[in-house]
Each structure stands twice: as C-alpha cells, then as structure tokens.
Amino acid sequence: MNKYFKIALSCFCIYVFISCSSIRFPENEYHIFTGKSEWTATEKHCCNLAISNLPSADSTYIVFKKAKIKSMGQAQPMIRTILKNRQDRIYIISVRDKKVNPNLCFETIPDSAKIGLVGHEIVHVLDFKSKSFPEIIVMGLKYSFSHKYKRNVEWITDSLTIANNMGYENLCFSNYIYNSPFVSKKYLKKKAKYYMTPDDMRNIIYTLSQLRTEQDTMPDNQILH
Ligand SMILES: [Zn+2]
Numbered sequence: 001m002n003k004y005f006k007i008a009l010s011c012f013c014i015y016v017f018i019s020c021s022s023i024r025f026p027e028n029e030y031h032i033f034t035g036k037s038e039w040t041a042t043e044k045h046c047c048n049l050a051i052s053n054l055p056s057a058d059s060t061y062i063v064f065k066k067a068k069i070k071s072m073g074q075a076q077p078m079i080r081t082i083l084k085n086r087q088d089r090i091y092i093i094s095v096r097d098k099k100v101n102p103n104l105c106f107e108t109i110p111d112s113a114k115i116g117l118v119g120h121e122i123v124h125v126l127d128f129k130s131k132s133f134p135e136i137i138v139m140g141l142k143y144s145f146s147h148k149y150k151r152n153v154e155w156i157t158d159s160l161t162i163a164n165n166m167g168y169e170n171l172c173f174s175n176y177i178y179n180s181p182f183v184s185k186k187y188l189k190k191k192a193k194y195y196m197t198p199d200d201m202r203n204i205i206y207t208l209s210q211l212r213t214e215q216d217t218m219p220d221n222q223i224l225h
Helices: 002-020 041-052 109-127 132-145 146-180 183-192 198-217
Strands: 029-037 060-066 073-079 090-096
Touching: 002 146, 029 041, 041 060, 041 109, 090 109, 109 146, 109 198, 132 146, 146 183, 146 198
Parallel strands: 029 060, 060 090
Antiparallel strands: 073 090
C-alpha cells in the first residue's frame, strides 16, 4: 500500500474516531443546538420556522452550531455518519459565532434574515440527503474546483429557498449583507460571483408570484401540477 495513502487513511480513521465521541441526540428529537455561544429562544424559533417550510427537514438529524467560520453559514454531512443510511445521517449547519465578528454574525442579523440564511443551508442539507456517499464526494470535488458548478449549486439553492416560502427572508439576508458597513468589498465580490444578488432575488420572487397568481386564476382543468 502506498505510504501516503496509509497516512491519509490513518488520519481519516483518527478523525472519525474523534468525531464519534461527540454529539448525542435526545430520543425522538432531530435537531440540537450547540457551539461557542448559547442559542436564544428567538434564534431557535427562527431555525424551527425555516425547518417547517421545508419538506422532511423536521425528520432530518441536524446539529445547529455556532462556530468560528469565515462565511455566515455552511452545511455539511457529519463525517462519522456519511456512510450510514441516508435517513440516519447527521448534518451540521454552522452559523458564524459572535466571537468571529460581533458586528457581523448570526446574533446581529435581523430575525427574518436568520430564517433566510438557515433556510438556504437546510436546502443544502436536503440536497446532501438525496445523494449517495459517492455522489456527495463527487459533488464536493466539483464544488471546490469548478466556479461554474459552485454558482449553479448556489443559484439552485437560493431558488429552492425562495420557492419554499422563504423569498422575503432570503432577500432580507442578502439585502443586509449588501448594505452592511461591516462587510468587506472582497466578501461582496465573492458573494456576487456565486450567489444571487438582491436584484436577482427580487426578479425571481416577482416572477414566481406572477406565475402563482396566474395559476390561481386559471380554470381547474388548466392548472399545471
Ligand atoms: Zn449555499
């Protein structure tokens, strides 16, 4: 066996072993809140509202974690559960802790923006859940190395967040980021490269509302399902 492969395999096993000693879910509960800082009742409520907007999110194991991350939010499968049956996997949604930047973190964004941010991350989780282990690995590689693929994933994720009744909330988060004096130009440039801008979101929200209005006024036999 190649020496470097053995080292990589050992590191992976140690990592899995360390991960195994952590998270425990209370019986019949699918969501837990953890991390550097305490979660307030309002913050948990925002997460629960986002969960209620997305099919099967209420029966998906998710750890909501306040963490020291560069972005405002991120989603990933928990490594030690990645080989399990999709239904039994655990996913981690990290949001930026106030210790990273007290002016720009989960605590300081408006409540509607919290729902939009968490809703977007749950859409990523449900996408992971729909994939097998090899599919997740391929997706991770393509996401890391192809700008076009990453942009497609983020646009689809934003579109699904909007389509699942969180258009205003997603727009609220994006607007906040684009107008905050604490956001660097470098971060905004990256955001515009991969994610919808507030204008893109407004256009999609408007188009979707038009389509829904048209459908509501259509005779029953012409409604598209
Ligand atoms: Zn995303």
